[in-house]
Amino acid sequence: MKFWTGYGLSGVADNVGATALSIILLQKTGSAVAVSLGLMLQLLPAAMVGPFAGLMLDRLNRKAVMAVASALKALATAYVALSIQQGAFGLVQCAVWMGVTSIIKAFYDPCSGTLLPSVVSRESLQRANAMQALANNTAMILGPALAGFGLATAGRAFTMTACALSFACGSISLAMVNPKYEAPVRQPGKPGFGEILEGLRFFREVPLAMHLLVAIVLVNFLAVPSYTAFEVHVLGTLGADPDALGYAFSVSAVASLVAAYLVALRKRWPHLGRMMMTGAAAMGASFVLTGISRSVTGVVWAFALFGAAGPLLLIPVGALFQEITPTGIRGRVFASRFVVVTLAAPLTTPLAGWGLDRLGSRPVLLLLGSLMGLIAVLGLSSKVIRDA
Numbered sequence: 020m021k022f023w024t025g026y027g028l029s030g031v032a033d034n035v036g037a038t039a040l041s042i043i044l045l046q047k048t049g050s051a052v053a054v055s056l057g058l059m060l061q062l063l064p065a066a067m068v069g070p071f072a073g074l075m076l077d078r079l080n081r082k083a084v085m086a087v088a089s090a091l092k093a094l095a096t097a098y099v100a101l102s103i104q105q106g107a108f109g110l111v112q113c114a115v116w117m118g119v120t121s122i123i124k125a126f127y128d129p130c131s132g133t134l135l136p137s138v139v140s141r142e143s144l145q146r147a148n149a150m151q152a153l154a155n156n157t158a159m160i161l162g163p164a165l166a167g168f169g170l171a172t173a174g175r176a177f178t179m180t181a182c183a184l185s186f187a188c189g190s191i192s193l194a195m196v197n198p199k200y201e202a203p204v205r206q207p208g209k210p211g212f213g214e215i216l217e218g219l220r221f222f223r224e225v226p227l228a229m230h231l232l233v234a235i236v237l238v239n240f241l242a243v244p245s246y247t248a249f250e251v252h253v254l255g256t257l258g259a260d261p262d263a264l265g266y267a268f269s270v271s272a273v274a275s276l277v278a279a280y281l282v283a284l285r286k287r288w289p290h291l292g293r294m295m296m297t298g299a300a301a302m303g304a305s306f307v308l309t310g311i312s313r314s315v316t317g318v319v320w321a322f323a324l325f326g327a328a329g330p331l332l333l334i335p336v337g338a339l340f341q342e343i344t345p346t347g348i349r350g351r352v353f354a355s356r357f358v359v360v361t362l363a364a365p366l367t368t369p370l371a372g373w374g375l376d377r378l379g380s381r382p383v384l385l386l387l388g389s390l391m392g393l394i395a396v397l398g399l400s401s402k403v404i405r406d407a
Contacts, residue, residue: 034162073354298331303391
């Protein structure tokens with residue numbers, strides 16, 4: 020319970036802070052390209068330090084890594100809140116927050132997956148991943164809702180201060196976790212470059228790992244810029260207020276809760292690969308429905324489908340990787356996956372921002388949805404994924 024409390028608090032704070040700063044940046048510049056470039060600052064530093072982070076995760080106390088990472092995010096967010104309060108907040112402070120939290124993310128995100136098998140038994144891994152997917156999707160969906168509500172009612176400084184406090188509480192909770200199902204990893208000798216490459220070699224040697232990596236990279240390739248497209252469509256194309264965007268994401272959070280709960284009812288579903296591709300198809304459909312929506316009501320229904328799709332994607336990936344990866348190299352494998360997935364996202368983010376500025380949100384969302392549907396079809400045609 021302490022793991023989920025800390026993980027959930029930190030996750031919500033992460034998404035509230037990122038969304039709030041994206042909205043502030045959009046309001047300051049009026050440019051989706053600027054928001055896209057800001058998003059890149061959250062991705063590129065993490066990808067650069069990712070290989071080193073993976074090696075450290077196989078040598079350090081993983082619980083301590085997560086607790087310290089949340090504490091550092093609290094400090095970075097408190098700095099932003101103070102600069103806003105003093106009227107000194109600008110693009111530089113925004114870039115500092117995104118860059119610092121990105122580097123911390125390179126340790127925190129892979130570590131959560133590597134620590135989970137130590138917190139729960141092997142028989143409960145799928146249910147545990149359902150809980151983690153629920154926490155992730157609730158954070159990704161509830162975060163923008165809380166950000167919009169906070170900015171509209173309490174102001175920028177209060178919203179970022181609340182984020183800092185949430186990070187701090189999450190850090191304390193994670194520090195109290197008791198990993199009891201796996202012995203702590205102890206790697207002898209000094210770390211070397213060859214050890215870093217072991218994570219990449221695992222994907223070459225295990226076909227299922229490689230197929231899952233390619234699939235999740237392609238999904239992330241399209242999913243990351245969709246958040247900017249959602250914001251531009253609701254706030255710009257439909258001319259709605261930030262609280263309307265928050266309401267739509269709140270409905271999506273409920274759908275995510277229901278989907279994760281239904282998956283968690285069984286210890287192990289027979290075909291996790293098919294579940295994953297079903298989630299990709301549902302997410303693509305939500306992009307299309309959002310693009311064709313001409314009212315907030317239509318967006319709400321589309322966001323409900325988006326929320327339900329998240330757990331169907333995240334649960335199979337996490338459970339399958341944890342089942343097939345030895346604990347001694349799990350940090351490097353998860354970090355390698357994190358780096359590859361993270362590097363793919365910036366390739367589409369500026370292009371999506373350019374399309375949103377030049378073409379509008381509808382064509383961009385329709386294109387993203389169509390490509391996501393194609394990924395689902397290709398994934399189901401792969402026997403390795405279909406039978407996983």
